[in-house]
Amino acid sequence: MVKQEKKKASRKEGLSIKLADFPGGAEGFELVARFCYNNGRVLLCPSNLPLLHCAAVFLEMTEEVCACNLLAQAEAFVNELYYWTWADVLTAVKSCEPFAAAADAYGLLERLISALFSKITASPETPTSIAAVGTPNRSSSSCSSSPDTVGFGRSSSTKTPESMRPCVGREWWFDDMTSLSPQTIEKVMRVLGCYGIENKNLILTRFLLHYLRAATRRPALALCAEGTLAGLADTAVHGVALVGGTAFSCRGLFWVLRIVSAVGLSKECRHKLERLMGLMLDQATLDDLLVSGDDGGVYDVNLVMRLSHPALSLEERTTLCRCLNYEKLTLEACKDLAKNRRIPPGVAVQALASQQCKLQISKPTAAAAAKDGRPDPSRTPRRVARASAARTRSVSVDLDGGSDEKELLRLNLQRMQNRVVELERACKEMKGQMSKMAKGKSLSFGAASCHQTGGRGLPRLC
DSSP states (O other), rough: OOOHHHHHHHHHHHHHOOTOTTTTTTHHHHHHHHHEEEEEEEOOOOTTHHHHHHHHHHEEEETTTTOOOHHHHHHHEEEGGGGGGGHHHHHHHHHHHHHHHHHHTTTHHHHHHHHHHHHHOOOOOOOOOOOOOOOOOSHHHHOOOOGGGGOOSSOOOOSOOOOGGGOSSSOHHHHHTTTSSSHHHHHHHHTTTSSSSGOOHHHHHHHHHHHHHHHOHHHHHHTTHHHHHHHHHHHHHHHHHHHHHOOHHHEEEEEEEHHHHHOOHHHHHHHHHHHHHHTGGGOOHHHOOOOOSTTTBOTTTTTHHHHTTTTHHHHHHHGGGGOGGGOOOOHHHHHHHOOOOOOOHHHHHHHHHHHHHHHHHHHHHHHHHHHHTTTOOSSOOOHHHHHHHHHHHHHHHHHEEEEHHHHHHHHHHHHHHHHHHHHHHHHHHHHHHHHHHTTOTTTTTHHHHHHTSSSSOOOOOO
């Protein structure tokens, strides 16, 4: 009996079949099984069509195996895309996302995307009037129009395409498309020939900005598709840079910078956008310039310098930094200033000195408050006594704990002061050399330079 049971178990194990990368997993296999056990009948709809179509292709359920097989039924349903509503096509595109690789490989996703944008161009004003227009044609080629025929394709000429004309507000389909995943939106842009540097369409650029803004309000989405969103941000910037100030105001460009910076942006595209903004900097207000940096909650203090001119002199940078209110800067912000080579050393020294003054003022005040032990009228005398003792102990601990921070601040300040002295010495030496060159003594410049600097090179300026 035991041997017979073992044989049965081994036979059952031998009959198992593993289908790797089956589209839709268990759900897709269940739908195919229902089709088989229902005598080849299944209710097809836009939500389950992509899954059944991909499963039929994966299992090779063609007419050679059985008449009116699953693949033939699915293809016939796809050929009716011309009669689908906007909502039906959008549902079908979204249902492809769990098995997007298979749907893309089998060509289904591209057909659905083309049908989606053919609906947009068929009725650009409102979705309510989207319907089949003209002579019906049931062939898949008619309902899956190529991107170039639906008005969103790339332009082969150097002139500004018709679709690049400034459009006001958002299109009716913007909000509906935000329900799609970033990977699907990337595929949409690729199908339309407008991904990356190929983006020459203002409407699609505005849609990408609308989509990215919505994505920043969904942290989970932004986190799981960070790389894809960065690619979409670069694509949007290429489109913005193409039209420049003809479609975007100065404030609009700052709005674009805030959106794309929140999802990630390549250095090349950031420089391209900032160069465009620099040409309109005279129209900017103070509120426009308050753009967050890479660290959350910290403003990008270098933005004005980058926008106004990429190669400002030391004096010009110092003048720009005079608008800084050191009293409102945090310690971390001052540390970032000290590390940044674009910030003049004198400005960094002032910022660090302001923080040192804050520490010197706040600590005696805290110690005096603890020493006085002023009671709170809302508490009883016994609680006041206990609180005073505890406050005295906590203040002494805080003073000890803050000594390291104060020492670090003092060292940073001293280091910056030494650097200022070094820079001043270097400037004097360079002025002396330049005056000698002006007098025509260029031949003795090398020897004089080595003699004045003691045989060593000049320190590198920031």
